[in-house]
Amino acid sequence: MLVSLTHAVRRKFRSLYQRVLISSILLGVVVFSFSYLSLEFCYKILSSSSLSHMCNQYKQNQYSGALCEELCNGESFKDFKCPHNSMKTIMFTAVKNNDIYAIKLAKHITDDLTWRDKNGLTRYPEMLEFQNIIKQYITITYNVTIEDTVIHALLTQEIDPHNPEQMLSLWRLFKDNNYMMGKLYEEESIFPNILGSCGPYYATENLDSIQPETGLRHYITIDWEGRLKFALMIMEFLHRLDTIKPEPLKMCKVEPHHFGITFDKRIKYQTAQYILSEFQLERLLTDGSHCEVDSDCVYEYCLGKCDETRKICTGQQQNNNLQIVCQYIFKGTRLFPGLLSTAKAPSSLLALLNICIDPSKNEKQHIPNRLYAPTLEIGSKLYNEIKRIHDELTFRA
Known part of the structure; x- marks a missing residue:
């Protein structure tokens, strides 16, 4: 009787041990597979998708900026990768002339600059009106006054008058605190330098x-x-x-x-x-x-x-x-x-x-x-x- 009881206990223990061991192995396989797929998803899909979207919007004249042509021509930048840090703002990194650029995306905004006229057509602010909107926003938000000539020069460089929808992504940049702090305090060198933009995407120096x-x-x-x-x-x-x-x-x-x-x-x-x-x-x-x-x-x-x-x-x-x-x-x-x-x-x-x-x-x-x-x-x-x-x-x- 005692021997039978001992064997029964041993069988239950072996059965429990085998279940725990199999469960641990399966869990390890799941974790490894998830980590691998996440890495592959980031490298093969996420970064490529962000870049493809940017370049498609640029080709359709929705996005503007000096960085667009450089990122999309396939010649200036190489070695596109996901970031190797926990910064959620970095979409991907790329190398130009041996320098690593961190490509970031300005946060999504809900406010709109457009309105519809009596005919149902979408209208955009005039360039001078948009300039005043930007100036007032910076003054109210950051207690900083930017010269009209500086804002005018920026808008002239970035926005094609035949494609006023480009001002939407530029407005998104101005509403992003990461971007604005980098621009406003560039001389103090406390944030990564802003190296250019393409629509709501912008590049900064990559930090180790x-x-x-x-x-x-x-x-x-x-x-x-x-x-x-x-x-x-x-x-x-x-x-x-x-x-x-x-x-x-x-x-x-x-x-x-x-x-x-x-x-x-x-x-x-x-x-x-x-x-x-x-x-x-x-x-x-x-x-x-x-x-x-x-x-x-x-x-x-x-x-x-x-x-x-x-x-x-x-x-x-x-x-x-x-x-x-x-x-x-x-x-x-x-x-x-x-x-x-x-x-x-x-x-x-x-x-x-x-x-x-x-x-x-x-x-x-x-x-x-x-x-x-x-x-x-x-x-x-x-x-x-x-x-x-x-x-x-x-x-x-």
């Missing part, structure tokens, strides 16, 4: 990733020197954002893998989707929404202020770029440790990180009337501490 490996597996065994160097580069980048004229830029969401580096070793940020001017952010935060506490007044990682008397959100940001980077990039969470939150980080560095994340406990550590915005002095101390640790490692090597 500089993010060291992160995650629990690298909590102890990591490239500590590489992380420190990356942190210093990020802080130098933040200084550039804070000193931009006429007003600083605010990073309301930041991801380490969105930082990239140019061929001449300059750090830039891949996307401006959540980067706003101070003017833009104040307008977002001051929307008159009802609130009870400051955390009711947020835009992504940017924390606003709740008026205790009127119970409405006001426009004064309570944290700043440095606090956001310290919390979400440098420290992270227990499950996903940040760039500097490792077993190798000395207590002096971790203490400064904690102050940077929450400077509200001491008036001297935060900017007046902004409880969660660490002062420049805190930023300087943190930078110097990171540099000290990095230099010591470099000297030992």
Whole structure:
């Protein structure tokens, strides 16, 4: 009886083991096949489809731009590929004269410039009217004034007067924050350079990733020197954002893998989707929404202020770029440790990180009337501490 029971248990165990093993193998095959098909779909279908659509629209005079002919003639560009990073804005990359171009697509918009006349025919704005529309939009959105001659020259180059529908895709470019930030802050070199456009598609320089490996597996065994160097580069980048004229830029969401580096070793940020001017952010935060506490007044990682008397959100940001980077990039969470939150980080560095994340406990550590915005002095101390640790490692090597 006992022997029979033992054999029965063994048979059930073998049967269960075989099922688990077969299920694991099938799951592995499915995952591998999905990954392979996704890669093939991206390389063979998605990029080719985007390029084919662009060129067809160009041949039908729907799209315009100097980049159209270069991309579609089959001579200027070669080696078309899907991007090797997680940037969803990049449709594909291509090589021209040994330089890699990232081809992006402006976001879809719902507003229309056209209307129908009494005969049911589609009408477009006159060129001067379209010029004024663009100028007003840039002034209202970015608090920046563009000279009429600059806008006029752009429209003359990009739009064929016999094909006014081309202004629709150009309008789409102007409504895309990634494109506009790249154009408006080109001289500051904080976003990838805009290298041309074709309809709603535009090309930028391609950036190489500089993010060291992160995650629990690298909590102890990591490239500590590489992380420190990356942190210093990020802080130098933040200084550039804070000193931009006429007003600083605010990073309301930041991801380490969105930082990239140019061929001449300059750090830039891949996307401006959540980067706003101070003017833009104040307008977002001051929307008159009802609130009870400051955390009711947020835009992504940017924390606003709740008026205790009127119970409405006001426009004064309570944290700043440095606090956001310290919390979400440098420290992270227990499950996903940040760039500097490792077993190798000395207590002096971790203490400064904690102050940077929450400077509200001491008036001297935060900017007046902004409880969660660490002062420049805190930023300087943190930078110097990171540099000290990095230099010591470099000297030992």
